[in-house]
């Protein structure tokens with residue numbers, strides 16, 4: 387059974403610095419993701435720590451949150467059937483060295499940390515992450 391899902395993606399600071407915003411949004415639209423809302427913003431170190439709280443304690447937590455607060459990002463709320471898994475597939479593996487041809491990370495990621503794009507990994511994290519960046523009225527139909 388196909389179900390319409392929402393997910394949150396972030397074009398990370400490395401991809402914004404590479405002028406890849408347009409290319410990544412084009413790939414999202416070509417793959418039938420509907421953009422419900424989008425915004426470009428910078429987050430603080432503290433906000434990055436809150437967003438990635440599940441990774442607190444991991445060895446890369448400090449550099450990851452430094453990176454995510456190092457410059458502008460673009461957050462998008464997306465909708466599609468099977469959006470969460472389909473977005474992860476289009477993103478490619480976390481480490482671009484393992485990312486498949488045709489994925490966003492294969493094209494734009496520099497390394498395992500500076501990997502161009504974030505995508506929610508489950509329905510509960512998608513709900514948390516969407517509400518982190520967007521107010522209810524911004525996602526209303």
Ligand code: ATP
Pocket residue numbers: 441446450479480498499500501503504505506507
């Ligand atoms: P994201 O959550 O950003 O969509 P992901 O789900 O593919 O990526 P996670 O395991 O959730 O990967 O890790 C979150 C982020 O932390 C990665 O996207 C990457 O930027 C960074 N990261 C993960 N593993 C490492 C590592 N071994 N070394 C450095 N940074 C890492």
Ligand code: MG
Pocket residue numbers: 505507
């Ligand atoms: Mg993740």
